[in-house]
Structures are given as structure tokens and as C-alpha cells.
Amino acid sequence: MKFAYRFSNLLGTVYRRGNLNFTCDGNSVISPVGNRVTVFDLKNNKSDTLPLATRFNVKCVGLSPDGRLAIIVDEGGAALLVSLVCRSVLHHFHFKGSVHSISFSPDGRKFVVTKGHIAQMYHAPGKKREFNAFVLDKTYFGPYDETTCIDWTDDSRCFVVGSKDMSTWVFGAERWDNLIYYALGGHKDAIVACFFESSSLDLYSISQDGALCVWQCDTPPEGLRLKAPTGWRADLLQKDQEEEELEEAGERETTVQGKAMPTEEERKGKVKYSRLAKYFFNKEGDFNNLTAAAYHKKVHLLVTGFASGIFHLHELPEFNLIHSLSISDQRISSVAINSSGDWIAFGCSGLGQLLVWEWQSESYVLKQQGHFNSMVSLAYSPDGQYIVTGGDDGKVKVWNTLSGFCFITFTEHSSGVTGVTFTATGYVIVTSSLDGTVRAFDLHRYRNFRTFTSPRPTQFSCVAVDSSGEIVSAGAQDSFEIFVWSMQTGRLLDVLSGHEGPISGLCFNPMKSILASASWDKTVRLWDMFDSWRTKETLTLTSDALAVTFRPDGAELAVATLNSQITFWDPENAMQTGSIEGRHDLKSGRKELDKITAKHSAKGKAFTTLCYSADGQSVLAGGMSKFVCLYHVREQILMKRFELSCNLSLDAMEEFLNRRKMTEFGNLALIDQDTGEEDGIAIPLPGVRKGDMSSRHFKPEIRVTSLRFSPTGRCWAATSTEGLLIFSLDAQMLFDPYELDTSITPGRVREALRQQEFTRAILMAFRLNERTLIQEALEAVPWAEIEVISASLPELYVEKLLEFLASSFEVSRHLEFYLIWTQKLLMLHGPKLKSRAGQLLPTVQFLQKGIQRHLDDVAKLCDWNRYSIQYALAVSRQRGTKRTREAPGLEDAEMSDEDTETSDEDSLHLLGGAEDRGEDMMLT
Missing domain, CATH: 2.130.10.10 (YVTN repeat-like/Quinoprotein amine dehydrogenase)
Structure with a gap:
């Protein structure tokens, strides 16, 4: 058995904290989840977690304008430079402090980090190999409190920084003569977001109390002038200019960045800002603080999120309300808009919720939420396509392993779920809960069709279903009994007594009707379900039993x-x-x-x-x-x-x-470090009713x-x-050859294919064990010769070929071709493989998973086509009947209509026959 398992994906949590980002094409959302980052592909309906992790929870993510690089910063200030193309870490860096936000310039040459009460500008990592990817360019001082947000102008000449001291600071990315820095006031609370207008130095600043200030600049971006260098820089520049003047003929005007040297009057003019307007958002109560905002410069769309779960859409600069909606009762932690301005992403850290909203059609593109509390149990479906999880929040969620999304949530339980399991058919989920019920859910109609209860209220700690799906058993946590019900009738069949402690685990024998129960009384009991549910054996242990499971055989x-x-x-x-x-x-x-x-x-x-x-x-x-x-x-x-x-x-x-956390007064961990933060607790003064004293961070x-x-x-x-x-x-990524020698090369495989020695080519390709070569050898075989070649394959290579076919069903489009291969192999080698059924069971189940997925997709498509053709035929008949009633003398036209209907019915019959044949082939 291979055991080189690697981290593949993270499900169950879609957002924790931090900022959301859309990729440059606008089709994917990048969401921080704990100390990992997940990419949700909205076009292909798939989620993928990057195979990397930080040492603490992710605080913020900065995305480069071309979408190739990302800088991931955790709560401790450590940063990872990540390539989103090859999904690997390129560089490690530490900012020596807690970073609040990070933003790349639109030209991708620099990025700014807000840390404490300062802003630092770094040279962005280039496309060439560098010894140090992060080079500090400048450090900007000005705010007296922590900085909160950043935004750049379109030409990357200036950036603006918001602070908790209620001020907004505009800084120049270069040494401008008429703009070094500019401080803007006018707010009465911390700045949440600030944005530049498109191709302008005009900006908007938004504070936490719901105030929006519109600032107008008297200078366009082209009016910024470079400051003349002084000292040794000036001497060096003057020497270069003299050399250029000697080389060139004629006199020319001295320029700086392509602009003529400014006159004395122009040098005196500094950049000035004036406040045009101040708007206020509609607030409902004192707790409805503005918590997040995003602005799309091209469509002039402003999105604001509030602590009450409401978000507003406004058009700027007129401040016209377009839309308002409440998505939850928890605070909105992050807002992002995609490049086209159609989709808006919202993150709610309190619920672990991620929403993508299309505001023009007022519909959800993505709506995902994990378990509010920790997950307790999980189970795979028999075909491996679905995973069901149960949590302490009483919810039962079903996840698709291919897409990584939850597609159904059952909320019937009123307390924590303690156990989940699938029946052998894979269409029924059975769950146990501390609310005293065991429930069965149907995955066809998505409903709770059975509820099993005990004669007196008890808390169930585990659940199990036998291989036939007819008997459901659950163990009690307080009465030390095992309850057995019938799935068909829902009646209580028997109560198994004998344990002297809480039941910690139940498991049915996959091959026999024997139930194993583990308990804290240091025993495991085996119950025979056919013999009046009597104890068959009692296994005595040396300590309390916590879990029990049977081997698959x-x-x-x-x-x-x-x-x-x-x-x-x-x-x-x-x-x-x-x-x-x-x-x-x-x-x-x-x-x-x-x-x-x-x-x-x-x-x-x-x-x-x-x-x-x-x-x-x-x-x-x-x-x-x-x-x-x-x-x-x-x-x-x-x-x-x-x-x-x-x-x-x-x-x-x-x-x-x-x-260093141990002091003479005790451990520093006893002190709540998050007091006063935006999502931490705020201890109010006496007499103040604001703030939730029950909320604590742990x-x-x-x-x-x-x-x-x-x-x-x-x-x-x-x-x-x-x-x-x-x-x-x-x-x-794994090269695993099989019985390889020097005579087997890719050239020999292709030479055998040219000579039409297909069996030898396939055997050599499997001995090299390169996937592309095996695919080339298999797809070169004519479909009429598949049966002959399948019969000539040795038994050892049949198992390897079945594994390859099972993995090919996940990605290949040649469905019928690989189905023929599968059918011939199983028909010809099935009797020989029965002796090794236990070892081949994972391969067969992997094969069944791929075929079943295609069967579901093709069956839906065929049903849709059949219903569409039936509808078209019914409409054509109705029109033909109407035409006959209006003109009964046109017998030729009637005959032609009848002929057309007959031919249409024949074609429909042929289509149905083809569909049935396709389903039969897939089932075999």
C-alpha cells in the first residue's frame, strides 16, 4: 500500500478573518481560512486550498495586478511570497510587527504595508531571481494611531492611508515637489476605507460612524512635479546632463520625466484639497457601525458593510442609493468587488460565511458557510463522491469531494450532532444527536423522512447502520443502553442492556449481522442481530474503550x-x-x-x-x-x-x-489581549450600556x-x-516504475505502436509507469481490437489498467472508449479476479465512483433532451390539428404533417433506444 498522502483540500470552513480578493480575471475569490488560503473558482464551481500554511492565522492578503503573485501576512507579521501559478512559496519575510493591510501599486512595481502608525513602501519582487525579494524603499510617518487602509492612484504616483486617529494622509510615491504629504480631517471616528477617484487625485474617506467625505484636489495627476535632487545626487545628475549636452548638437530644453522645467510661479503652487460634501449612511441603533467598504472606480460603485449584517450599494459622487440588503445578523468583516464590477464578495467572520452577490440580477453566485462550532463526525458515501459532516451546532452538511462545496444543509437537530453515517445505497444519511433523536435524511428529496426516538429522553453518542440498511442502532450516553430500530417502519425493535458505562462507539460487521459496541466500562460486546439480539461475546479490555471499528472484510x-x-x-x-x-x-x-x-x-x-x-x-x-x-x-x-x-x-x-509570557504576577495568557480591537471585547465604563461583556476570545x-x-x-x-x-x-509527482530494465524506453513504446504491436506497447508503458505514455498507448488501440488485447493481458497488468481507467474517468472526454475497455476487462478477467476481491475492492470502488458520476450527468442531459423533444412534438401536433381545423380541404398538407409526425416519433424512439443503450453500457 502507498502511504505518500499529501494535503489536498480544506473543506468545512470558507472564511475566518482577513480581507477577500478577486483574481484579475474576476472569476475567482481568494479567501483566508485560518492559516491557509482557499481559491474559490466561481466559473467552474470548484474550491481549492493552496498547499501552504503560515504559522499563525492569516491577517491580510495582497494580490499583484497581474494575478501571478500574492503576499500572505499572518498575525505575527511573517509574510509568504507565493506564486499562484505554480502554487508554491517563493520567499519568506518578517515585517517585525503586526500588519493591518497590504496593497500593490497598479503598475506592480511597488507595494505598501501599514504597520502600527507608519506606512512602509517596498519594491515589489521582480520577475528575475533576486537575493532579497523585499527591499524597503521609504517609510512614511504622520498618523498618531494605527493605520487601517490603503489605496493607490491609477498611475501609481500617490497613495492614501487611513488611520484610527480619524485622519487621512495622502503621500507621494516619488519625491514630488508640490506634494510631500497632505493630512485630511473632518471625521469623528476611525477611518475604515479611503479611495481615489479614477485618473484623479480626488478621494473619498469613510469612517466607522457611517460618514463619507468627498475631497476635491485642485491639481491633476499630471501636475505633480519631481523635486530637484540635492547634494551628491544633484552633482551626479549635473555631470550626466553635461555629457549628454556635449554629445548632442544644438540646444534643447531641460526636461524632467518628459515635462518642461516648471516656472517660478508654478513651483510656488502646492497641491490643495477641499471638502466638497459630507454624507451620512442610514444607521439603525448604536451598534450599527460601518465595518467594511469597497469601491469600483470604473462604474463608480461604492459597497459598504455594517456590523448588523446590512450592506448598501451607492453610486458616487452623487451618493445615490442603488440597493440595500441584510445578509445575516453578524458583522460584515470584508468586502471585495471583481474587475468587471458585477460580483461583490462578503465575508462574515462571526458565522464563517462567504457570499458572492451579483447586484444587477440580485442573485447569489456563491453562498457557503461552514459549521459554526467544531465538527464532530464525518462519513464517506459508498462511491466516495460525497462527505457528510456533523457539528456541535446541530447542523448536518453534505460536501461534494470534486467541487469542495456544500450543497445541502440539514438543520432539524436542535443540539449537537454526535454521529453520522451513510447506508449501503448511499442515498440515506443517518445521524444521532444529543437532542435525543436519531434522524434519517433522503438525498433524493433532501428531507428528513424518519425520526427515531427512545421511550424516555436520552442523549445519543453514536450511531450505526447495518450493511442492508434495514437496522439502525444508537448508543446512549446517560442510560448505558443500545437502541435498535427498523428503517422501514421506524419502530423500536429492542433495547440492548448490559453495559455499565456510556456507549462510546458502535460498528456493524460489514459481512455479518453482528454489532460491536464499545463502552467506558472497559468492555466491547458483540451482539448477534439474528439471534434475538443476544450478547454473542464480551471482550474485556484493560481500560475504557473510546472507539471501535471492523476491518472491511x-x-x-x-x-x-x-x-x-x-x-x-x-x-x-x-x-x-x-x-x-x-x-x-x-x-x-x-x-x-x-x-x-x-x-x-x-x-x-x-x-x-x-x-x-x-x-x-x-x-x-x-x-x-x-x-x-x-x-x-x-x-x-x-x-x-x-x-x-x-x-x-x-x-x-x-x-x-x-x-517571556511568565511574569511574577502570573501567565500573560490570562489577560485578554484583544481588548479594544474592532472584533475584540470592549470593556465599557460604569453606566455605559454599549458593548457585549459576554464575548471573550479564546x-x-x-x-x-x-x-x-x-x-x-x-x-x-x-x-x-x-x-x-x-x-x-x-x-x-511520483515516478513509480514497475519491473523496469534498460531495454524499455518511450521510443521503444512508440515503435511498437507504429508496428501495431499494441499489447507489447501497453505492457512496456505500464512498466515505465508514465501516465501520458500509458494514455498514448491505450488510445492508439482501435476499438474493434480492444477485446483481443484485453484477453492477452497478464493478470498483474489488469489491476494496473483498471486503476488507470478509474483515474481517467475523472478527467478524460473519451467516455465510450474507456467504458469499452472497462467492460471487456471485467468480462474476460472477472472470474480470475474474484480470488483477490479484497485487494481489488478499492480499485473497483474508485472505478464505480467515476462511472456513477458520468451516469448522473449523462442521465440528466438525456432526460432534458427527451423532454424537450416531447414538448416540441406536442407543439407541432397542436399546430397541425389547428391547421387541419382551419383548412380541412388540404389533404396533401395533412398527409405531409402526418408523415412529419411519424418521422419525429421514430426519431424520438431511436433517441430513447440510444439513451437506454448508453445507460446499460455505463451500468455494465
Whole structure:
């Protein structure tokens, strides 16, 4: 088994905090999610998380004008220069302080960073290789409080900076003679955003209390004059000019940047600003502060977001209200507009919500929201296309693994969801909750069609469904009982008693009707569902059982206990076959308020979730740690340990505490550092009713709550504090030859294809194991010879070819060609492969996943075409009947209409037959 799993995608969380950005083409949104960055492709309906991570939560993201580079800055001031083309980190840098915002100039040559009460301008990293990608150009002083926002002029000559001291500062990017800096007042609260007008030095400033000031400049951008150099720069410039004058014939006028030297009167004139107007947004109550704003210069569209979840669209400079809408009851943290001005992105950090709104049609382009609280459990669908998650917020969400989007959310539970699972058909989800109900949801009609309850109220901690989908069982947390219901009738069939502690896990044997239940009473009980639900065996453990799972073939049982051990049992003979000590592999970190070290703290940690791989050779284990361990079952050794997160904004991440946080008065972690920030708590004075005293900031602890392998075996998913993390096999970057020798080269493969020796070419291509070469060899085979070549392939290469076909269904357009290959291989080699059914099960499920996805897409398309043709035929018949009634004497016309209808019905019949044949071929 390959275990080179790499981070693939992050689902379940779409926005945490920071600024949103649209790509230069306007089709994708870049959203910071914790310490990672996710790109949402709105055109292709797909989300992708970049394979990089910062050490703290991302604070701001700056995007270059060409969309190739991005600068990602975290809360600690560390920055990553990222190439969005190759999705890799190019450079690391530290700004030595907390950065509030970052912005590239429109020409892409410089970028400005606001840090503290200063603004720093850097030379942007060029396209050539440099020793230091970030070179500081100038540091601008002026504001007395923290700077908040930046905006550039279109020609990159000036930029404006807003501050919390209620002032706005205009700075020159060059050494202008008539503009060094200009300070603007007029506001009574902190500046939230400031924007330049298109091709002008006129600007708008917006404050937190909902005031908009319009500032007019008396000088156009072309009127800015370069300041004459002094000192050694002047001497050097004068020497260069004298040399040029000697070389050139004739006298010419001295110029600076193509402009004539200004006269004495022009030098005296400085840039001046005057306030044209001041507008106020409609406010509803004292808590409705303006929190975010964005401005599109070409269409003059201003978008403002408020703390109450309302946003306004205004047209400037007339300040005409275009639209107003409430999207939630939480504050809008970030607003962005795409390049065309059609789509507006909103981020709400309180709900973890990301919205993209098309304001002209007043419709949602994207509406995604993660779990409000942490995820607790997850389950893969049998074909691997969907993942269902349950959270502490009582919501059940279903995610598409291909697109990365949630397409349905069930909110029927009134308390935290503790367990989720799919039935064998993949169309029913069964969930358990602390609200005392077990619910079944239909993925065809998206409704809750069954609700299972107990005779007296109890809290359910886990749920399981047998392989037939007829029996549903759930374990109680307070009554120590297991309840069994019928899926068809919804009736309670039996209550299994015997455990003396809360039920921590349930699992059905995939091959038999045997239920395994784990409990805190240090036992695992096996119940036979056919024999009147009596206890078949009782497995005695050395500590409390926390998780239990069966191997995919049902021949082995794995149990995780409180003493950090994983024990393996033979369920038929009730004998222990092995154990793994995992205490040293967990390596849990030390919390900020822990009085003991991480080494001693690890003694109380244990694995809380287990999962077998698709082939049953290895087991995944996770718990109160940032690590997930992959063990080999037979050898009982650790094969690989995956680090889920390196985010120091989470608790229990570091092994040693920072001694600088320990003072004689106690730990600095006890003090809320976020007091007074825009999203932190604000402790009011006595008698002041403003502010929420119940809101506190805390660092969530890193933990893994659930693990599941995909049925295809190509990836596995984990629910953690960061979200739903997916790790997959990156086969594209891996060169893995098979029985290779010096006589096998790409040239020999192509030579065999030219000689029409297709079998030899395919075998050599598989021995080289290069995907493009295998694809070239397969697609060169005529479809009439596929059956002969399939029969001549050795059995070892049949499995490799099936794996290649399964992966090709995800990307290739040659659907019918690869379906013929699949059908011939399974028909000719099916009896031989039955002996190795357990090892081939992941490959077959991977194959079924790709075919099922195409079946769903093509079936919808065929149904749509069939209904459209039926509608067209009905309309043509109606018109023919009407024409006959109006002119009954035209028999020739009637005959021609009848002939046309007959031919149309025949063509419809042929289309339906072709569609049925296509579905039959795909099903086989």
C-alpha cells in the first residue's frame, strides 16, 4: 500500500478573518481560512486550498495586478511570497510587527504595508531571481494611531492611508515637489476605507460612524512635479546632463520625466484639497457601525458593510442609493468587488460565511458557510463522491469531494450532532444527536423522512447502520443502553442492556449481522442481530474503550482505549491478536495554562477515533493531538505520522512554553489581549450600556474528532479544529516504475505502436509507469481490437489498467472508449479476479465512483433532451390539428404533417433506444 498522502483540500470552513480578493480575471475569490488560503473558482464551481500554511492565522492578503503573485501576512507579521501559478512559496519575510493591510501599486512595481502608525513602501519582487525579494524603499510617518487602509492612484504616483486617529494622509510615491504629504480631517471616528477617484487625485474617506467625505484636489495627476535632487545626487545628475549636452548638437530644453522645467510661479503652487460634501449612511441603533467598504472606480460603485449584517450599494459622487440588503445578523468583516464590477464578495467572520452577490440580477453566485462550532463526525458515501459532516451546532452538511462545496444543509437537530453515517445505497444519511433523536435524511428529496426516538429522553453518542440498511442502532450516553430500530417502519425493535458505562462507539460487521459496541466500562460486546439480539461475546479490555471499528472484510476488530493503546481482536474466537502502544506517537502539545509539561500531559491523552484503510492492511488513528498516525496492522509499526496543522493561533501546539509570557504576577495568557480591537471585547465604563461583556476570545485546542478513509483508498479525511482536511495520494509527482530494465524506453513504446504491436506497447508503458505514455498507448488501440488485447493481458497488468481507467474517468472526454475497455476487462478477467476481491475492492470502488458520476450527468442531459423533444412534438401536433381545423380541404398538407409526425416519433424512439443503450453500457 502507498502511504505518500499529501494535503489536498480544506473543506468545512470558507472564511475566518482577513480581507477577500478577486483574481484579475474576476472569476475567482481568494479567501483566508485560518492559516491557509482557499481559491474559490466561481466559473467552474470548484474550491481549492493552496498547499501552504503560515504559522499563525492569516491577517491580510495582497494580490499583484497581474494575478501571478500574492503576499500572505499572518498575525505575527511573517509574510509568504507565493506564486499562484505554480502554487508554491517563493520567499519568506518578517515585517517585525503586526500588519493591518497590504496593497500593490497598479503598475506592480511597488507595494505598501501599514504597520502600527507608519506606512512602509517596498519594491515589489521582480520577475528575475533576486537575493532579497523585499527591499524597503521609504517609510512614511504622520498618523498618531494605527493605520487601517490603503489605496493607490491609477498611475501609481500617490497613495492614501487611513488611520484610527480619524485622519487621512495622502503621500507621494516619488519625491514630488508640490506634494510631500497632505493630512485630511473632518471625521469623528476611525477611518475604515479611503479611495481615489479614477485618473484623479480626488478621494473619498469613510469612517466607522457611517460618514463619507468627498475631497476635491485642485491639481491633476499630471501636475505633480519631481523635486530637484540635492547634494551628491544633484552633482551626479549635473555631470550626466553635461555629457549628454556635449554629445548632442544644438540646444534643447531641460526636461524632467518628459515635462518642461516648471516656472517660478508654478513651483510656488502646492497641491490643495477641499471638502466638497459630507454624507451620512442610514444607521439603525448604536451598534450599527460601518465595518467594511469597497469601491469600483470604473462604474463608480461604492459597497459598504455594517456590523448588523446590512450592506448598501451607492453610486458616487452623487451618493445615490442603488440597493440595500441584510445578509445575516453578524458583522460584515470584508468586502471585495471583481474587475468587471458585477460580483461583490462578503465575508462574515462571526458565522464563517462567504457570499458572492451579483447586484444587477440580485442573485447569489456563491453562498457557503461552514459549521459554526467544531465538527464532530464525518462519513464517506459508498462511491466516495460525497462527505457528510456533523457539528456541535446541530447542523448536518453534505460536501461534494470534486467541487469542495456544500450543497445541502440539514438543520432539524436542535443540539449537537454526535454521529453520522451513510447506508449501503448511499442515498440515506443517518445521524444521532444529543437532542435525543436519531434522524434519517433522503438525498433524493433532501428531507428528513424518519425520526427515531427512545421511550424516555436520552442523549445519543453514536450511531450505526447495518450493511442492508434495514437496522439502525444508537448508543446512549446517560442510560448505558443500545437502541435498535427498523428503517422501514421506524419502530423500536429492542433495547440492548448490559453495559455499565456510556456507549462510546458502535460498528456493524460489514459481512455479518453482528454489532460491536464499545463502552467506558472497559468492555466491547458483540451482539448477534439474528439471534434475538443476544450478547454473542464480551471482550474485556484493560481500560475504557473510546472507539471501535471492523476491518472491511469483517475478520478483525480494532479498539482504541483510554491508555493510548490500540488492540486488535479476532471477533470469531474472541481472542486478541495484537496491540499497539501509541502514547509516544501522539506527541500532544502543552496548553498555555497547563501547570505540567507536554511530556506528562501526554499520559492523559489517547486515540479517540479509528479507521481501517480500504485494503485493511493499515489503520488510521487520531485524538487529542495535531498528529494522525498510520499504523501497519500485521507488523504493528508506525508507517507515517501526518501533521494536520502548524497554526500557533491554536492551543496545545507547542511542546514548550514561552518563558517571556511568565511574569511574577502570573501567565500573560490570562489577560485578554484583544481588548479594544474592532472584533475584540470592549470593556465599557460604569453606566455605559454599549458593548457585549459576554464575548471573550479564546484559543481553541487542536484535536482530531473523526477519521475516515475514502472507499476508493485514494484519500482520507479528518475533522479537526481547523475544519475538514483531505489528504490524497499525489500520483502526478511520483515516478513509480514497475519491473523496469534498460531495454524499455518511450521510443521503444512508440515503435511498437507504429508496428501495431499494441499489447507489447501497453505492457512496456505500464512498466515505465508514465501516465501520458500509458494514455498514448491505450488510445492508439482501435476499438474493434480492444477485446483481443484485453484477453492477452497478464493478470498483474489488469489491476494496473483498471486503476488507470478509474483515474481517467475523472478527467478524460473519451467516455465510450474507456467504458469499452472497462467492460471487456471485467468480462474476460472477472472470474480470475474474484480470488483477490479484497485487494481489488478499492480499485473497483474508485472505478464505480467515476462511472456513477458520468451516469448522473449523462442521465440528466438525456432526460432534458427527451423532454424537450416531447414538448416540441406536442407543439407541432397542436399546430397541425389547428391547421387541419382551419383548412380541412388540404389533404396533401395533412398527409405531409402526418408523415412529419411519424418521422419525429421514430426519431424520438431511436433517441430513447440510444439513451437506454448508453445507460446499460455505463451500468455494465
